[in-house]
Amino acid sequence: MVSDVRESSGPGGGIVSDSPGAPLSCGIEFLTDFWEEKYLREYVKNGGSKIKFITGRPGSGKTHFLCLMTSIAAKENYKTVWFSARGIWMHDFKEVYVEILHQSDLLDCLELLGRQVIRDMGFDYSEIPAGMKFFDYLSENGMGDAMNKREIRTLLKQMFLDNPMLDNNFALACSMLTGSILGYPILEDTSRDMLLAWLEGDRTVKLSQLRSLGFYPSRITKFNARHMLRSLAEVIRLSGFSGLFIAVDDLEILISRSSLEPVHYTKMKREDTYESIRQLIDDIDSMRNIMFVYGFDRELMDHENAGLKAYQALWMRIQNEIVGERFNRFADMVDLDLLAAQEYTPDVIMAMSESIAHVKKNITAAPLDLESAREIAAQARTGAVGIPRLIQIAMEEVSGDV
Numbered sequence: 001m002v003s004d005v006r007e008s009s010g011p012g013g014g015i016v017s018d019s020p021g022a023p024l025s026c027g028i029e030f031l032t033d034f035w036e037e038k039y040l041r042e043y044v045k046n047g048g049s050k051i052k053f054i055t056g057r058p059g060s061g062k063t064h065f066l067c068l069m070t071s072i073a074a075k076e077n078y079k080t081v082w083f084s085a086r087g088i089w090m091h092d093f094k095e096v097y098v099e100i101l102h103q104s105d106l107l108d109c110l111e112l113l114g115r116q117v118i119r120d121m122g123f124d125y126s127e128i129p130a131g132m133k134f135f136d137y138l139s140e141n142g143m144g145d146a147m148n149k150r151e152i153r154t155l156l157k158q159m160f161l162d163n164p165m166l167d168n169n170f171a172l173a174c175s176m177l178t179g180s181i182l183g184y185p186i187l188e189d190t191s192r193d194m195l196l197a198w199l200e201g202d203r204t205v206k207l208s209q210l211r212s213l214g215f216y217p218s219r220i221t222k223f224n225a226r227h228m229l230r231s232l233a234e235v236i237r238l239s240g241f242s243g244l245f246i247a248v249d250d251l252e253i254l255i256s257r258s259s260l261e262p263v264h265y266t267k268m269k270r271e272d273t274y275e276s277i278r279q280l281i282d283d284i285d286s287m288r289n290i291m292f293v294y295g296f297d298r299e300l301m302d303h304e305n306a307g308l309k310a311y312q313a314l315w316m317r318i319q320n321e322i323v324g325e326r327f328n329r330f331a332d333m334v335d336l337d338l339l340a341a342q343e344y345t346p347d348v349i350m351a352m353s354e355s356i357a358h359v360k361k362n363i364t365a366a367p368l369d370l371e372s373a374r375e376i377a378a379q380a381r382t383g384a385v386g387i388p389r390l391i392q393i394a395m396e397e398v399s400g401d402v
Contacts, residue, residue, distance in 0.1 A: 027343040035331045040076045045242045055298050056336035059389020062295040066247040073245035079104050079236045081246045085253045086262055091272035092203050097225040098269040108238035114181040117155045133183030152184055169217040170231035230287045243289030251296035254305045274311040281317045338388045346373035353391050
């Protein structure tokens with residue numbers, strides 16, 4: 001699993017760590033190990049795509065779970081994206097696509113694909129001097145002839161333009177950008193910047209300027225952004241990654257009325273967000289090597305007038321048709337409170353408290369004893385706060401921090 005320790009504060013204010021000895025790794029590996037095996041190593045890696053939803057009471061460990069799964073996905077050679085719905089407008093999928101594009105580092109992928117072209121032409125990338133482009137290297141060695149130019153164009157065409165998973169405009173832009181990395185076909189810096197700006201949906205880019213490159217694109221909008229995301233995931237796969245893992249936290253912002261929140265959703269924007277997610281679910285089977293995980297407080301489900309259940313077109317697609325007493329690890333709607341009730345025994349709670357004390361490096365935050373662990377397990381059955389947060393509160397009370 002994961003070997004290093006990284007402590008930080010997530011958007012929810014809880015401890016975030018990606019170590020197997022981290023606070024929520026005790027007990028939660030019942031689900032993370034399963035996802036790692038069934039989805040990251042098998043289903044998604046082999047070309048499938050999946051959308052999951054993580055919910056629970058405040059303090060149930062949703063943010064930690066998303067960060068932990070993001071870390072595990074990175075270890076499994078996925079391009080990973082993590083962002084909070086508090087910082088990205090969710091009702092316009094173009095904004096979501098642009099954030100994913102930024103965090104995915106498209107140019108890094110195209111650099112790797114450029115090296116693949118070099119290998120396919122029978123050359124060793126490591127033999128090219130640092131800072132020198134491939135075609136300059138060929139020219140310096142007397143091989144910058146028409147035959148090698150044609151070979152580069154042919155390989156770029158096969159890689160991008162002949163790939164049915166790629167939008168034609170997206171493919172052409174990537175082909176031109178990869179050519180600029182290789183040094184042929186030549187692309188001026190201003191043209192390169194325009195192509196990148198178009199890929200990011202920048203409306204200041206004049207399409208007439210792009211046409212001078214033999215490029216006739218339409219603007220990227222919320223209507224075609226999912227198609228662009230599919231193309232991005234395919235480029236990521238082609239460049240050697242297992243796929244694209246995307247974690248979206250704090251979706252309960254959709255129903256928040258707090259004046260302290262950075263964004264505020266009107267009824268129309270909230271329903272546009274639900275519709276956007278509904279469309280993504282309907283399109284997910286046309287994508288490859290993508291896994292989305294949305295995290296939110298239980299209130300987003302239970303709110304009668306504004307929650308998920310109020311938007312039937314989406315709720316019908318994400319509710320679990322068969323609900324049993326045992327936690328179902330295949331379920332698309334994952335209830336962390338139900339998982340905690342099943343897996344977080346008093347012994348596990350004590351182990352979690354030991355991990356918290358270790359991560360905090362706070363000698364006064366002593367691990368909980370068995371009696372305290374039993375009290376937390378009992379309190380969690382009827383309380384409004386999840387077990388992980390109850391553990392932290394109890395430890396702070398013992399250490400005198402609160």
